[in-house]
Amino acid sequence: MLNSKIPAGSLDKKWEDYKGHCKLVNPANKRNMEVIIVGTGLAGASAAASLGELGYKVKAFCFQDSPRRAHSIAAQGGINAAKNYQNDGDSVFRLFYDTVKGGDYRAREANVHRLAEVSGNIIDQCVAQGVPFAREYGGLLSNRSFGGTQVQRTFYAAGQTGQQLLLGAYSALERQVALGNVTMYNRHEMLDIVVIDGKARGIIARDLITGKLERHFGHAVLLASGGYGNVFYLSTNAMGSNVTAAWKATRKGAFFGNPCYTQIHPTCIPVSGDHQSKLTLMSESLRNDGRIWVPKKQNDTRKPSDIPEDERDYYLERRYPAFGNLVPRDVASRAAKERCDAGYGVGSSKQAVYLDFAFNMDRYGRIEASKRQLSNPSADEIRKLGKEVVAEKYGNLFDMYAKITGENPYEVPMRIYPAVHYTMGGLWVDYELMTTVTGLYALGEANFSDHGANRLGASALMQGLADGYFVIPYTLGNYLAGEIGTKAFSLDHPAFIEAEKNVQSTIDKMMNIKGTKSVDHFHKKLGKIMWDKCGMARNEQGLKEAITEIQALRAEFWKDVRIPGDANEFNPELEKAGRVADFLELGELMCVDALNRRESCGGHFREESQTDEGEAQRDDANFAYVSAWEYKGDSQFELHKEALEFVECKPTQRSYK
Amino acid sequence: MEHYNMNLTLKVWRQKNADAQGKFETYPVSGISSEMSFLEMFDVLNERLINEGKEPIAFDHDCREGICGACSMHINGRAHGPWAGTTTCQLHMRAFKDGDTLTVEPWRAGSFPVVKDLTVDRGAFDRIIEAGGYVSVNTGNAQDANNILIPKDDADAAFAAAACIGCGACVAACKNSSAMLFVSAKVSQLALLPQGQPEKKSRALNMIAQMDKEGFGSCTNTGACEAECPKEISLTNIARLNREYISAGMTYEK
Numbered sequence: 001m002l003n004s005k006i007p008a009g010s011l012d013k014k015w016e017d018y019k020g021h022c023k024l025v026n027p028a029n030k031r032n033m034e035v036i037i038v039g040t041g042l043a044g045a046s047a048a049a050s051l052g053e054l055g056y057k058v059k060a061f062c063f064q065d066s067p068r069r070a071h072s073i074a075a076q077g078g079i080n081a082a083k084n085y086q087n088d089g090d091s092v093f094r095l096f097y098d099t100v101k102g103g104d105y106r107a108r109e110a111n112v113h114r115l116a117e118v119s120g121n122i123i124d125q126c127v128a129q130g131v132p133f134a135r136e137y138g139g140l141l142s143n144r145s146f147g148g149t150q151v152q153r154t155f156y157a158a159g160q161t162g163q164q165l166l167l168g169a170y171s172a173l174e175r176q177v178a179l180g181n182v183t184m185y186n187r188h189e190m191l192d193i194v195v196i197d198g199k200a201r202g203i204i205a206r207d208l209i210t211g212k213l214e215r216h217f218g219h220a221v222l223l224a225s226g227g228y229g230n231v232f233y234l235s236t237n238a239m240g241s242n243v244t245a246a247w248k249a250t251r252k253g254a255f256f257g258n259p260c261y262t263q264i265h266p267t268c269i270p271v272s273g274d275h276q277s278k279l280t281l282m283s284e285s286l287r288n289d290g291r292i293w294v295p296k297k298q299n300d301t302r303k304p305s306d307i308p309e310d311e312r313d314y315y316l317e318r319r320y321p322a323f324g325n326l327v328p329r330d331v332a333s334r335a336a337k338e339r340c341d342a343g344y345g346v347g348s349s350k351q352a353v354y355l356d357f358a359f360n361m362d363r364y365g366r367i368e369a370s371k372r373q374l375s376n377p378s379a380d381e382i383r384k385l386g387k388e389v390v391a392e393k394y395g396n397l398f399d400m401y402a403k404i405t406g407e408n409p410y411e412v413p414m415r416i417y418p419a420v421h422y423t424m425g426g427l428w429v430d431y432e433l434m435t436t437v438t439g440l441y442a443l444g445e446a447n448f449s450d451h452g453a454n455r456l457g458a459s460a461l462m463q464g465l466a467d468g469y470f471v472i473p474y475t476l477g478n479y480l481a482g483e484i485g486t487k488a489f490s491l492d493h494p495a496f497i498e499a500e501k502n503v504q505s506t507i508d509k510m511m512n513i514k515g516t517k518s519v520d521h522f523h524k525k526l527g528k529i530m531w532d533k534c535g536m537a538r539n540e541q542g543l544k545e546a547i548t549e550i551q552a553l554r555a556e557f558w559k560d561v562r563i564p565g566d567a568n569e570f571n572p573e574l575e576k577a578g579r580v581a582d583f584l585e586l587g588e589l590m591c592v593d594a595l596n597r598r599e600s601c602g603g604h605f606r607e608e609s610q611t612d613e614g615e616a617q618r619d620d621a622n623f624a625y626v627s628a629w630e631y632k633g634d635s636q637f638e639l640h641k642e643a644l645e646f647v648e649c650k651p652t653q654r655s656y657k
Numbered sequence: 658m659e660h661y662n663m664n665l666t667l668k669v670w671r672q673k674n675a676d677a678q679g680k681f682e683t684y685p686v687s688g689i690s691s692e693m694s695f696l697e698m699f700d701v702l703n704e705r706l707i708n709e710g711k712e713p714i715a716f717d718h719d720c721r722e723g724i725c726g727a728c729s730m731h732i733n734g735r736a737h738g739p740w741a742g743t744t745t746c747q748l749h750m751r752a753f754k755d756g757d758t759l760t761v762e763p764w765r766a767g768s769f770p771v772v773k774d775l776t777v778d779r780g781a782f783d784r785i786i787e788a789g790g791y792v793s794v795n796t797g798n799a800q801d802a803n804n805i806l807i808p809k810d811d812a813d814a815a816f817a818a819a820a821c822i823g824c825g826a827c828v829a830a831c832k833n834s835s836a837m838l839f840v841s842a843k844v845s846q847l848a849l850l851p852q853g854q855p856e857k858k859s860r861a862l863n864m865i866a867q868m869d870k871e872g873f874g875s876c877t878n879t880g881a882c883e884a885e886c887p888k889e890i891s892l893t894n895i896a897r898l899n900r901e902y903i904s905a906g907m908t909y910e911k
Contacts, residue, residue: 050796065717066783068823069725085803121799128799130792130852132816139806157816163724164819171791178787186780209772238719272692277700278721400723403740403747404694469796518707520700564712569674570773572715573707 002255002628002642005430006110011648012092015114018431022474023481030055033480034488036203036218038190038245040067042162042461043444044224045169046468052176054473056480059216060173061185061205063240063575068170071226071238072464075162076283076397077146078154079461081119086143090151092116097649099459102148102328103424103452104602104618105651106258108626108644110431111449118470119462123155125469129168133157144288146457148328148656154458159283159397165461169468188214189575190245191503193221193252193440196495200252200440204496204503208575211568213500215491219483220439220476223249224468227423227445229262231583231590232535233527235420236268236281242579243586246427246446254435255628255640257428257448259586260594263455263603264536265421266332269404269414270352279419280404282355283397284457287325289360289390290414292316292332294353298343304354304413315339323656330454330603330616331656333418337536338614340417347415356413361386418536422460424451424603425593428628428642432475433467436628439479443467448626453602510577511567515560519576522557526550526580526587534591539607543595547588551635554584589629589637596639599623611653620651661691663755667702669714670762672771675778679771681760691751695738696721696728698750716775723747723887726822729829730775731762736826736885744824744887764829768836768872779825781871782839788867789860790843792852811849818845820888827882827890833874838882840864841898842890848901858905865902 007014025033033056037048040062048060062070082095096116100107123141127133133155134142143152157164176182187208194202200221205214225245229235250256267282293312300307315335317324327335336353339345346352362379365386369377377385387410391398401409427435427442429449434441444464451459489496533546557580565571600609600616601623609617626642664687672679686705689698696718703713719727728745732738738748753759761775769777807815819842827838844861847853853860876895883892 046796053795064719064725064727065779066823068783068786069719069727071720071725073726074720074722074724083802121797123802124799125794125796127802127805128792128794128852130815130847130850132812132819132846132850133802134816135807135809135812137809139808140803157819160724160820163822164816167819171786172794172796174783174787175791175793177783184783186783236722238725239721240719273690275690275693275697275701277694277697280722399742400747403723403743403749406692406749406751473796518704520704562707564707564710570715570776573713 002428002436002640003430004108004642005432006108007431011109011113014110015117019474022478025477025481025484027055029484031057033057033483034059034218035220035222035476036216037061037222037224038203039070039224039226039446040170040173041070041072041224041226041444042166042169042464043446043468044222045070045166045173046465047222047224047443047472048182049169049172049176050469050473051476052179052181055181058176058182059185059218060182061188061190063187063189063208065186067173067184067186068167070166071241072166072461073163074238075461076159076281077285078144078156078161078458079122079165080146080153080458081123081155081462082116082153083120083123085141086152088151090153094151095119095153098149099450099456100452100649101654102454102456104454104616104654105452105620105624105646105649106601106644107450107452109646109648114471115450115463115466118466121470122462122465126165126168129172131157131164131168133164144285145326147284147287147326147332148323148456154285156285159285159394162461165465169465190248191578192248192499193437194495194499195252195437196489196493199438201489202496204499209570211566211571213503215496215500217488217491219480219486220441222441222443222472223427223446224443225446227426228583228586229420229423231526231587232420232530233523234271234276234279234531236265236279239278242582244579244582246442247582247586249427249435249437249440250631252437254437254440255428255630256425256589257626257628258425258453258593259590259629260534260597260604261424261453261602262420263329263422263424264333264418266329266336266418267355267416268419268421269401270347270349270417280400281419281421282401282414282416283394284329286355286394286397289393290325290355290357291359292325292353292355294339294344294346304346304356313344320656327656328454328456333536334605336418352415352417354413355416357390357409358413361390364389422455424448424453424455428626432478433472434475434479441472441476443472453604507567507574510561510581511563511574513559513561513563515562517560517562519561519563519573519580522553522561523576523580523583525553526584529553530587530590534594537605537607538594540595543591546591547595550584550588550591557581557584588635592637593627593629596627597623618651624651661755663689663691663750663753663757665689665753666758668758668760669775671714671774674773675770689750691749693750694721694746695730695732695748695750696746714775715773718746721746724822726824729764729777729824729826731764731829733760736764736829737887742887742889744822764825766828766834768834769825769828779823781873782823782825784871785836785840785864785867786843789856789863792847793856805851807850815846815849818842818849818890818894821890822888824887826885826887828873830881830885831874832879832881833877835876835882836868836871836873837876837895837898838886838890838892840868841894844901845894845897848897857901858909861898861901861905862909
């Protein structure tokens with residue numbers, strides 16, 4: 001039975017009550033307790049720093065050459081917080097409500113409310129660290145809007161918010177490294193969890209430089225290893241982002257929650273050819289000032305500047321007048337796909353729509369001209385002034401677009417198309433962020449908890465830092481208070497020996513295949529199956545086919561993959577092979593989950609379940625639950641259900657009209 | 658923009674590990690599209706090497722959107738190649754033409770030892786940050802964010818410095834292998850903000866001391882670092898660091 005351990009009491013008192021009553025570990029005992037943290041993105045770095053400050057002995061692991069390179073660094077647009085600095089009616093309740101609704105009523109209310117409650121503290125903490133958020137001339141913090149909301153609650157640092165927040169957490173982490181409270185293991189990859197008497201007690205990690213396997217003990221193990229979007233091969237994730245840590249945990253008994261919930265982000269640079277290795281996001285913040293349109297005529301090959309205003313279809317503004325270009329990501333992505341599938345796409349591939357800044361550049365230009373008291377400014381002058389405003393807000397994004405496409409987005413509209421960006425699914429955790437393995441926790445994107453079936457923009461950074469700075473320091477103590485009598489286990493304990501032996505034999509097996517196809521060959525094939533059949537639209541037949549195809553591909557991988565070099569050296573191909581092997585198992589589970597969920601919700605769109613207007617049709621009577629899958633062996637998964645109860649946000653058909 | 662295909666000759670530094678002797682290997686590559694990124698061209702070459710039963714070229718890379726700072730190739734004598742303000746991963750093949758010969762090396766600096774081929778160890782940068790690249794504030798101690806007023810110009814200048822991605826191009830570009838641009842970016846960010854004031858003296862002194870200990874060279878103001886920095890971190894940050902360092906040296910009492 002799943003026990004989500006949601007505290008009793010009214011929604012807005014649960015976290016307060018929990019904090020008031022959870023068990024504590026005194027400072028002397030904290031010094032004897034070891035905590036392992038896998039991953040150093042926003043969740044991992046903030047947890048490592050905060051737990052180090054509290055006095056725990058922390059060991060943090062990352063596969064990159066420095067914790068500062070974790071993929072949180074690439075988050076662009078911003079971080080939400082219910083500060084109501086703009087006096088526009090925001091509150092903790094509204095942030096909570098928007099997030100539950102945005103998640104299409106598939107998130108746990110209690111977790112989301114806690115997230116909204118601590119959101120303000122995150123901003124305070126980051127500012128105290130010296131994170132240079134954007135500011136107004138009066139010296140106060142600046143805000144902008146993101147999709148699915150009607151207030152301005154997003155804090156940002158140009159288009160590099162993730163970078164600035166991560167460098168803040170990283171510097172706090174390095175401070176603890178200097179103080180001796182955190183030991184950092186760079187270029188290390190976790191390859192198994194060690195479970196002793198039903199409790200997580202350590203990990204097996206591979207030193208990626210020497211190839212040596214290492215055993216590490218911890219009284220508790222925290223996974224903050226990010227999401228699994230790279231199962232699609234092409235995504236906005238970093239090349240190294242992977243599911244391995246979470247998947248090893250799944251194989252050791254941690255249930256995997258809602259694996260089919262994938263976020264397809266509406267505004268990415270379209271695929272340009274077969275050589276493509278990754279996709280690049282253009283921040284959602286651009287939809288504050290960019291208007292999305294396609295020609296009203298099918299297969300229109302005219303240049304965008306030659307298409308007059310009345311022959312353009314601003315389809316988001318047409319279909320969703322209340323939210324316009326700022327509808328949530330799942331809605332915007334599906335609308336783009338619908339237009340392209342119907343033959344209105346633009347660019348050489350016809351798999352793209354325009355994101356056009358001309359209108360708002362001129363609007364800003366007129367404001368600037370007015371501020372400077374210019375009389376009768378020419379259209380060129382107005383455009384020039386407007387460009388300067390837009391450059392200040394989004395300069396780095398425009399530069400990135402120009403470098404990748406060779407086109408100047410100040411002159412011609414951007415061409416964009418949806419791409420895999422984030423995974424709402426992840427390890428199932430209770431209110432305390434503990435998985436179904438005692439003493440094993442999952443934080444940030446690695447868990448399933450807060451975003452339901454669709455994450456709102458600027459909420460991933462909020463969740464990662466909430467988990468690391470403000471949730472785990474309390475909930476971990478509540479567990480470790482019962483472990484103060486537990487001495488560190490010997491690294492020669494049979495469970496450590498056994499786990500290391502299993503990891504070694506998997507590596508040996510992989511190295512000894514000596515087949516004919518590269519790891520990327522298999523990864524690309526898996527990605528194509530997932531995108532075609534478990535991507536933006538899914539149906540029963542496609543998912544069934546996908547499951548069969550993935551099983552066959554997995555069998556072929558284990559017969560025919562070629563990994564050059566040696567296991568006892570720096571070997572990036574071997575690293576990739578291990579990650580792709582895990583994706584080949586996870587991909588199947590995603591399809592199994594998508595097949596089971598015969599409703600549409602958020603990013604999960606089952607073609608069989610849609611309204612007359614083509615919107616996602618939920619089935620609350622049958623599917624208002626979290627799917628938590630238990631691994632039972634090769635292709636064997638057992639479904640456990642956590643019923644979702646909605647007290648404050650009564651589920652309705654989500655409308656952004 | 659017109660697309661075209663090209664054939665190129667690559668001369669790439671190959672080195673088995675930190676202790677091995679390295680050398681250049683020559684690889685002809687053909688059918689490279691001008692739309693590819695520089696690293697995608699390496700993907701194509703590596704795929705071919707694997708299919709030929711050879712070892713692929715090891716290089717650091719991760720986000721491939723110019724922000725993680727992992728990629729680190731010295732291309733035709735320039736850190737991150739010919740485009741200004743661009744990381745290797747954002748460099749695209751339309752920067753080159755059919756028939757070009759490209760020489761690709763790892764960062765060359767004693768403080769960044771080679772791990773394998775084009776991959777180097779930049780752990781020294783983490784240790785410099787450990788020496789003081791932070792504000793000493795524990796989680797939970799913060800006041801309301803809007804209680805700290807920061808003039809927009811100061812916030813913008815701090816952000817411009819904080820945009821450093823820690824890739825090490827500044828060191829690689831410098832004839833002295835100096836890390837002054839990297840150190841100055843962090844010292845400047847925090848010196849420009851009120852939050853950084855209480856520790857500004859010890860920060861400047863300790864980070865410089867660690868930089869020297871790591872074996873980075875001195876700054877002789879040639880400006881190569883600024884010219885090659887993919888995030889266009891300004892040389893004025895080094896001037897600010899010098900000011901901070903000298904004033905701290907004269908007034909700091911331990």
